[in-house]
Amino acid sequence: xxxxxxxxxxxxxxxxxxxxxxxxxxxxxxxxxxxxxxxxxxxxxxxxxxxxxxxxxxxxxxxxxxxxxxxxxxxxxxxxxxxxxxxxxxxxxxxxxxxxxxxxxxxxxxxxxxxxxxxxxxxxxxxxxxxxxxxxxxxxxxxxxxxxxxxxxxxxxxxxxxxxxxxxxxxxxxxxxxxxxxxxxxxxxxxxxxxxxxxxxxxxxxxxxxxxxxxxxxxxxxxxxxxxxxx
Amino acid sequence: xxxxxxxxxxxxxxxxxxxxxxxxxxxxxxxxxxxxxxxxxxxxxxxxxxxxxxxxxxxxxxxxxxxxxxxxxxxxxxxxxxxxxxxxxxxxxxxxxxxxxxxxxxxxxxxxxxxxxxxxxxxxxxxxxxxxxxxxxxxxxxxxxxxxxxxxxxxxxxxxxxxxxxxxxxxxxxxxxxxxxxxxxxxxxxxxxxxxxxxxxxxxxxxxxxxxxxxxxxxxxxxxxxxxxxxxxxxxxxxxxxxxxxxxxxxxxxxxxxxxxxxxxxxxxxxxx
Numbered sequence: 001x002x003x004x005x006x007x008x009x010x011x012x013x014x015x016x017x018x019x020x021x022x023x024x025x026x027x028x029x030x031x032x033x034x035x036x037x038x039x040x041x042x043x044x045x046x047x048x049x050x051x052x053x054x055x056x057x058x059x060x061x062x063x064x065x066x067x068x069x070x071x072x073x074x075x076x077x078x079x080x081x082x083x084x085x086x087x088x089x090x091x092x093x094x095x096x097x098x099x100x101x102x103x104x105x106x107x108x109x110x111x112x113x114x115x116x117x118x119x120x121x122x123x124x125x126x127x128x129x130x131x132x133x134x135x136x137x138x139x140x141x142x143x144x145x146x147x148x149x150x151x152x153x154x155x156x157x158x159x160x161x162x163x164x165x166x167x168x169x170x171x172x173x174x175x176x177x178x179x180x181x182x183x184x185x186x187x188x189x190x191x192x193x194x195x196x197x198x199x200x201x202x203x204x205x206x207x208x209x210x211x212x213x214x215x216x217x218x219x220x221x222x223x224x225x226x227x228x229x230x231x
Numbered sequence: 232x233x234x235x236x237x238x239x240x241x242x243x244x245x246x247x248x249x250x251x252x253x254x255x256x257x258x259x260x261x262x263x264x265x266x267x268x269x270x271x272x273x274x275x276x277x278x279x280x281x282x283x284x285x286x287x288x289x290x291x292x293x294x295x296x297x298x299x300x301x302x303x304x305x306x307x308x309x310x311x312x313x314x315x316x317x318x319x320x321x322x323x324x325x326x327x328x329x330x331x332x333x334x335x336x337x338x339x340x341x342x343x344x345x346x347x348x349x350x351x352x353x354x355x356x357x358x359x360x361x362x363x364x365x366x367x368x369x370x371x372x373x374x375x376x377x378x379x380x381x382x383x384x385x386x387x388x389x390x391x392x393x394x395x396x397x398x399x400x401x402x403x404x405x406x407x408x409x410x411x412x413x414x415x416x417x418x419x420x421x422x423x424x425x426x427x428x429x430x431x432x433x434x435x436x437x438x439x440x441x442x443x444x445x446x447x448x449x450x451x452x453x454x455x456x457x458x459x460x461x462x463x464x465x466x467x468x469x470x471x472x473x474x475x476x477x478x479x480x481x482x483x484x485x486x487x488x489x490x491x492x493x494x495x496x497x498x499x500x501x502x503x504x
Contacts, residue, residue: 007434061396103243117272117273117290118275118286118287118289118290118295119272119273119275119289119290119294120286120289120337121293121337124340125339125340134272135272138271138273141241141244141245141273142241142244142245143237143241143244143245144244166286191433211358
């Protein structure tokens, strides 16, 4: 065992300034330990929201890394900076517009740069969710919307793939549009859902809602606790 | 049944789906179980024409490496562009040691490195071999075919397939072939993106030359040629893939002709009005 292994702290650089922080904590905790108050670029703290993208280098390593600050633990010699969000373009679209359909053609119209993918795989390499990012970008070329939906389902929209892409593609936005198109136009619609929507429109639940709105909190709680669950 | 791995490419998956249907039908006819390569990515056709000759090899080399990891000694590409790109990359991998070290640095997530070893073949080469081996005899047909191999199959030397391979195949399966002046000339290729006027001149020239020679259909394997001849030209002629022509010649049914861009009605090759 070397001296370093026994150390209780590691030295890191936050936006250019050196700090000694506790070994083994996350980048996000290190920020706070060093006295930073995070008001942007932090979210659920559990690796689910994709809001805390952090960019860093390691001493003696030429590579630029990106990770989620709430998941990645600090290492000796890390230099990092927190970005409030990933500045990559998302096109404006309305899913209900004419021409929107379950087709990758629509995706290509909105994000023509997907055709510039050179299959370098940096996106897949960088993805904190271990998604096959290059795979679903290639599925756009192949015209397979369902496959994109499945491969990208666990995407948390952190945008690290877009930071790393040399072809300036924003894979996470591309996949989000694909999932929305597939969800809206590619999947079968649920009959029961349609019936329920109709009932709501016809005002079947208006009376009940009105009653609940006027009910005191305690009474609502009581009713909730004594509710009957039919299986 | 012999198994063979094939590389479909984006054209056969979106836009020219009938080419793939026919290729699979015909290969099955000759006793091949054709397996689509798993996890294939873009062949690289879109950027192989650029000057940077390193980064544009990353995609095709990745494909070749994945094919090798899937146990393939041969990889057959029915699309001429995929063929040309993969074939050039394969040659490059065997000859450019220094550059390949850099390209292999991109392959860290793959199994091993690529230094050559997968033979890339075009569907026409495979079809000719199969037709030469078979005992089947094919009836003579009245239809006259104008073969249009396209630039990606005709050059450069060392990559190109034999010049008259389409005609040879078509004649074996019973078609007449025509000679026409524009056979080896450009369809307009990628100019279709920003100079449609030029593509229109070129594609009109190719079709009118074929029509003058009495052709009933144009036979090709390039989805971009198909697009330009069917969508940009003002003239009409049935445009089919080589696999579809062979399928017609050997009497197969499931050839996906109705999916072609030129609006073919059925195997009579009449165009829908």
